[in-house]
Amino acid sequence: MTKIVLWMLVGCLTVAVYASEQIPAEHDLSADQIVEKNVAARGGLDAWRKVQTMVWVGHVDSANTPARDLPFFLALKRPNKTRFEITVLNQKAVRVFDGREGWKLSPSGMGSGSLRPYTMDEQKSAHDEQVIDGLLIDHQAKGVDVTLDGTDKVDGHDAYRLGAKLPSGATRHVWVDAQTFLDVKYDRQVRGARGQPVMVEVTYSDYRNVDGLQIPFTIESGVAASGNRDKLTIDKVTLNPPLDDAMFTRPASQGRHNSVAVNADVSPPALRAMTRPTP
Template structure:
C-alpha cells in the first residue's frame, strides 16, 4: 500500500504577502489537543468512526513507476490493524497482507508460480505503525502517543497546523491540519529507498467527500513531484462495514485462493454503502 512520488511545494514568494500575513494573524491559537478534537469532529466524530469495524477502498493507482497507466486496486481494512492490499496489472495480481502481527507479500513471476515472501523487519515496523481505520489522529486516544504543536505552515496555499506525533515505538510522524476545515491534509511517512536508506516522504489527502457522514479523502498523492509527477491513489468506491472474513488476512497459499471483496462484489453485495 505504498505509493510514492510527489507534489511540488509552492514558493513562499509566490503567495501575496498581505494574504499570508492576514492568515497568520487570523489563525486561532489552539493547543495540540484542541486541534485533534476539532479534526475528529470535522471528520465525522469519534463515535461514528468507532462504529466502522471494516472498510474497503476500490480504485486505481497512477504512477510513473507503474507498468500501466492505471492499476486497479482493492484495499481491505479491519480493526484493529489488519490490511490486505491487492493490485492488478496486465492480468496479474500482487498482494500485501498484514494480520496485525505478521505480514506477507506475493507477486507474479515469469515462471507462473507466485513469489511469496514474509515482510522484512523494516516492513513489519512500518505496518505496525500504520494508521488504523480513520487515520493517525483518529486513533491517538488508544495508542498513548505524545503530540506537540510545532506551529503553522503553508501547505500548497493552505495554512495548516503542524503536529509532531511520537508513537510508543519511538517513531515520530508529522501531520498538517488545515486551520479552517480542520481536516488533515498532509502527513509524512518513512520509506526505505532503493539504496536501503530511510527517507521521509510527504503524503497529501485531497478531495474529501462525505461517506455516510464520515469525511474520507478520495485522492491520496505521495511525494514532492519536483522531478516527476506524484503517485496517485484514486478511490472510486468506499464500502463501510462489509463482512470481511479473517482468512483473507492470513498467510496466502500458493497458488492463492480466497473469498474476499472484489470490485464487482462490492457493487453487488452492499450497493447502499458504496459511494
C-alpha cells in the same frame, strides 16, 4: 436608493473582509483543540469508533508501473489488519498483514508468484500504522502523543503541523488545514534502496461524505526530495462490510488466493495504498 444599496454592499464587503481577517486568530489553538476540531470535521469520534471494517476500490497511477489506471482493492479491519491487491497486466500483486506478520505475493511473467515475508522495516511500519482512522482520531487510546510543531503552507493554504509520537518511539507529522481542519498531508521516514533514511510525503484531497464520515478520495505519495508522485484514486468506499479473518492470513499461492468475503457490490479485486490512510 442607489447610494443606499451601494453603502449596504460596501458594508457587507467590509464585514466579509473583517471576518476573513479573523481566521489567523485560530493559530492560537492548542494541539488538543486542533485535534478536537479535526475529529469533528471528519465525522466525530463516536462515528469512527463504530467503523470496524472498511473497503476501498479504485485505481492507481504511478511512474513505476507498466500501465495506467491499475485497479486495486484495499480491505481494512481493526485493530490493524490489511489486505491490498493490485492488478498488473492481468496478474495480481498482494500484500497482507494480519496484525503481527506480513507477506507480499508478486506476480511473475510465468504466471507463478513469489511469496515473501515483510522485511523488518515493512513489519515495523505495518505495526505503526493506524489503518482505519489514522493517527489523530482516538490518539490517546492508541498511545499516540500529539504536539503542535508550528504552521506551514500546504498547497497555498495555512496548515497546522502536528508531531505524533507513536508507542514504538517512531515520529510522524500530520498537517491539518487551518480552515477545514481536515488532514491534508502526512509524512514518515523510511529506509531507501541503499539503506539511507528517506522521507515519504502523502497528501490527501477530494474529501467526500461517506455515511457521515469525511474520507479523501485522492491520495498522492512520493519521496519528498523527488517530483514523482504515485496517485491513488478511490472510486468506492464501503463501511463495515463483513470481512473474514482468513483473507488477512498468509496467501497460499499465486492464482489461488485466500477467499475474500465482502458484500456482493464490493467484489475484488484488489491493498494498501501508498501509506496511510489514513486518512
